Amino acid sequence: MRTLLLLLIFSLSLFGNSLELEAKILSFIVDNISTNQEKIVFSDDTQLLKQIALNTKVTTNCQDASIVIVKDKLSLSKECLSKKLFVLDYDCLEKLPTSFGAFFFKKGRANIVFIEPRLEQENIHISKKLQPYLEDRIW
Amino acid sequence: MKKLLLPLTISSFLFGSEASLDMLMKTYNKEVESHKKTVKKNDGDVIVYSRKDLDHMQAFTLNDVLRTVRLFHLATARMGESQLIKSTSKNNQIARVKIFIDSHELNSVTFGNAIAQYGFMNLYFVDHIEIYQAGNSLDNGNDTAGMIIRIYTKDPLRENGTFAQLTYDNLGETRVNVIDAHKIDNRYSYLLNLDLQNHKTKTITHNGYDLKRDANKAQFFAKFTKKDDYEFAFSAMKDKAEPFTTFSFSPQNDRQLGENFYIHMRKQFTPNTLIKASTSLEHLEIDYKDYNAVQFIDGSSAKHLEIHLDTRSSLVELQHHQNFKNHKLLLGASFERMEFEPKSFYLDGSAYPSLPKDLERDIYSIYAQNDYKLSSDLTIIGGLKYNYSKLKDGHSYKNTIYRLGTKFEKKWGTFRLFFFNKMAQPTLDQLYFSPIFAHANSNLKPTENQIVDLNFNSQVTKKFNFQAGFATSKIKDAIVVNPNTKTFINNPDNITFQRVFTRLEYEANIDTKFTLDYFQVFKDKTFSSNKGFFLKADNTFNKLVVYNELVYRNAYTDELGHDIASSYDYTLALSYQYSKKLLLKLKGENLFDKAYKSYIYDSNDPMGGFFIQERSRRVLISMEYTLR
Numbered sequence: 001m002r003t004l005l006l007l008l009i010f011s012l013s014l015f016g017n018s019l020e021l022e023a024k025i026l027s028f029i030v031d032n033i034s035t036n037q038e039k040i041v042f043s044d045d046t047q048l049l050k051q052i053a054l055n056t057k058v059t060t061n062c063q064d065a066s067i068v069i070v071k072d073k074l075s076l077s078k079e080c081l082s083k084k085l086f087v088l089d090y091d092c093l094e095k096l097p098t099s100f101g102a103f104f105f106k107k108g109r110a111n112i113v114f115i116e117p118r119l120e121q122e123n124i125h126i127s128k129k130l131q132p133y134l135e136d137r138i139w
Numbered sequence: 140m141k142k143l144l145l146p147l148t149i150s151s152f153l154f155g156s157e158a159s160l161d162m163l164m165k166t167y168n169k170e171v172e173s174h175k176k177t178v179k180k181n182d183g184d185v186i187v188y189s190r191k192d193l194d195h196m197q198a199f200t201l202n203d204v205l206r207t208v209r210l211f212h213l214a215t216a217r218m219g220e221s222q223l224i225k226s227t228s229k230n231n232q233i234a235r236v237k238i239f240i241d242s243h244e245l246n247s248v249t250f251g252n253a254i255a256q257y258g259f260m261n262l263y264f265v266d267h268i269e270i271y272q273a274g275n276s277l278d279n280g281n282d283t284a285g286m287i288i289r290i291y292t293k294d295p296l297r298e299n300g301t302f303a304q305l306t307y308d309n310l311g312e313t314r315v316n317v318i319d320a321h322k323i324d325n326r327y328s329y330l331l332n333l334d335l336q337n338h339k340t341k342t343i344t345h346n347g348y349d350l351k352r353d354a355n356k357a358q359f360f361a362k363f364t365k366k367d368d369y370e371f372a373f374s375a376m377k378d379k380a381e382p383f384t385t386f387s388f389s390p391q392n393d394r395q396l397g398e399n400f401y402i403h404m405r406k407q408f409t410p411n412t413l414i415k416a417s418t419s420l421e422h423l424e425i426d427y428k429d430y431n432a433v434q435f436i437d438g439s440s441a442k443h444l445e446i447h448l449d450t451r452s453s454l455v456e457l458q459h460h461q462n463f464k465n466h467k468l469l470l471g472a473s474f475e476r477m478e479f480e481p482k483s484f485y486l487d488g489s490a491y492p493s494l495p496k497d498l499e500r501d502i503y504s505i506y507a508q509n510d511y512k513l514s515s516d517l518t519i520i521g522g523l524k525y526n527y528s529k530l531k532d533g534h535s536y537k538n539t540i541y542r543l544g545t546k547f548e549k550k551w552g553t554f555r556l557f558f559f560n561k562m563a564q565p566t567l568d569q570l571y572f573s574p575i576f577a578h579a580n581s582n583l584k585p586t587e588n589q590i591v592d593l594n595f596n597s598q599v600t601k602k603f604n605f606q607a608g609f610a611t612s613k614i615k616d617a618i619v620v621n622p623n624t625k626t627f628i629n630n631p632d633n634i635t636f637q638r639v640f641t642r643l644e645y646e647a648n649i650d651t652k653f654t655l656d657y658f659q660v661f662k663d664k665t666f667s668s669n670k671g672f673f674l675k676a677d678n679t680f681n682k683l684v685v686y687n688e689l690v691y692r693n694a695y696t697d698e699l700g701h702d703i704a705s706s707y708d709y710t711l712a713l714s715y716q717y718s719k720k721l722l723l724k725l726k727g728e729n730l731f732d733k734a735y736k737s738y739i740y741d742s743n744d745p746m747g748g749f750f751i752q753e754r755s756r757r758v759l760i761s762m763e764y765t766l767r
Contacts, residue, residue, distance in 0.1 A: 017170075018167065018170045018171045021163065021166060021167040021170055022167065024163060025160065025163050025164065025167060028160055028163060029160075032160075072325065090299060091322070104299065105296065105297040105298075105299055106297075106298070106299045106300050106765075107298060107299075107300060107302065107765065108173075108190050108266065108293060108294075108297050108298060109168050109297075110164060110167055110168050110171065111164075112160070112164065129159075129160055130160065132161070133160075135719075139719075139720075139765070139767065
């Protein structure tokens with residue numbers, strides 16, 4: 001019964017918190033990609049990282065991560081930027097040529113995109129569920 | 140146990156490995172809709188048109204939205220434009236409403252109503268619209284109005300691209316909209332919007348004369364923002380129109396040009412304190428050359444009428460928000476100067492003899508509003524505003540506006556009860572310069588309006604929302620035209636009326652929503668529809684959006700005794716995301732050809748005049764392309 005109640009509270013809070021939903025979307029993406037390393041996530045957005053930690057293995061040290069979710073590229077060291085990068089801003093996708101995908105706003109709505117040649121270059125495979133979001137290049 | 144099953148199902152749907160990313164994205168996009176940050180439910184009965192609503196209904200102009208608003212309707216005015224009329228009022232009695240774009244008030248200095256100029260405004264740069272009815276907040280300009288329309292422009296950080304839209308309709312109208320919005324870096328962003336339109340309507344032939352209301356319109360809007368610091372906005376609109384009936388229903392060679400400009404600046408000094416400053420200019424040029432002479436109220440007549448009016452206004456406003464303990468306090472002060480300048484007025488080439496000069500009005504206002512949370516479910520809301528208005532001829536007005544209310548909130552619903560005492564100043568044309576249809580009267584008093592408003596809102600189930608409202612209103616010193624002296628006067632009789640509304644919203648799922656909004660007004664004398672509804676079905680099927688809208692207003696008898704049938708204004712809008720960059724749209728407006736009708740009276744015509752629908756039946760096709 002307690003478990004049910006916790007689930008109830010959690011699911012209700014889900015609808016009231018955009019950060020939790022954003023984290024859920026990012027966890028979904030991480031779950032549906034495969035790399036040749038263990039998937040450990042770091043993000044320079046600490047609030048977001050806390051939420052992602054509910055569903056995904058995370059680290060607070062960028063050097064220990066295999067996937068970095070980038071909010072502000074200026075806040076990251078060169079070493080961090082050499083990891084597999086997923087960005088939270090479309091401009092970052094242009095500015096960081098190794099980034100493989102983005103979660104960003106365009107035309108008033110949140111969008112997701114994965115750049116196919118970059119996935120190949122970074123040796124990342126995505127599941128069928130993410131394939132509708134594939135693009136062959138940046139817009 | 141059953142109650143637990145629903146959220147459990149939802150959570151397992153969202154968290155389960157089979158959860159759809161598309162569904163998660165839709166849920167996220169709904170959660171982060173911009174209006175959730177701006178809407179103020181304690182500020183009145185609020186109707187929200189979200190970005191999604193505006194997109195799905197394919198609302199090209201502000202009038203496309205206003206047409207669906209309860210307790211009002213749009214009717215065609217003599218000069219061809221659609222005017223907003225309060226239900227039960229005469230169709231030439233324009234409702235007093237206020238329009239804000241972000242924090243700037245679109246002020247029509249001369250006529251006290253901005254709908255004539257801004258009703259046709261393109262909405263391509265607009266994110267969402269909030270409409271506040273009944274005892275609305277004091278944070279709404281110096282004067283008060285029956286309805287506040289708050290328009291919020293798109294956020295460049297969320298727009299993040301360049302888009303163009305081309306629209307064509309079966310009457311020959313073409314419309315081009317372009318928007319470019321980007322962030323420059325993490326602090327600065329901009330939005331640029333350009334709209335061009337050649338507006339076409341059906342020509343009406345009356346007594347052998349072709350009456351047209353076509354127009355060429357251009358609109359430019361620019362916004363530059365520094366995050367959490369300042370915002371600068373500039374707007375320019377130009378409207379070159381054919382003036383329909385002109386004054387004598389016999390147009391020969393007529394031209395009407397309207398231009399509106401404003402610059403607005405908002406500076407956030409601290410998270411709680413901001414200053415707003417704006418200046419605006421309205422420019423109106425009329426050049427009517429008619430076959431028949433125009434009769435004026437002073438007995439003179441002319442076939443050629445040339446008018447050139449300029450009106451300006453400047454506003455500075457300081458606002459401070461403070462939250463402490465259980466109080467949510469708003470303090471504000473403002474100064475506004477309005478100037479009305481009839482630059483020229485020629486009748487058959489001769490200058491009008493008594494053109495008023497230096498028509499200026501200064502308005503000083505201070506206000507305070509406090510929401511005090513007395514307990515977890517009870518909030519007391521109180522506000523007071525003091526206005527001092529001074530005119531250059533020495534006349535001055537002082538008035539106090541106040542609003543008292545309470546909010547009672549339980550899990551099963553929220554009650555709000557307000558008492559509002561508000562004053563509306565006479566407009567400058569009513570006071571000083573109205574040479575055509577009625578004599579101005581500089582001794583007019585402000586109109587006082589007292590409103591008691593009760594509304595209830597309940598999210599009955601996750602899918603079903605219910606709202607209902609009742610208001611009673613008493614209007615004292617309403618400004619009317621004395622039929623004998625043809626002069627603006629204060630009506631010695633008080634006007635009272637009551638109104639009720641109910642709104643039901645059923646969201647079957649994130650892609651399917653139905654809305655029914657019904658109202659009725661109870662008043663002794665009614666000259667237009669007193670009841671109506673708005674029915675909406677909004678469905679998304681994969682890449683296809685199907686939007687149905689029916690706006691109903693009941694039959695009525697106007698002030699001249701004409702019986703006018705009920706109106707059923709039906710709109711169907713389809714949009715299809717053809718590719719990531721291309722969106723195709725198809726819209727049918729007034730498909731039953733039964734839009735709201737009014738009667739245009741021609742005193743020179745032995746037959747009287749003619750009936751006219753507020754909008755023509757037409758089909759529009761649009762293509763929206765993402766350029767960058």
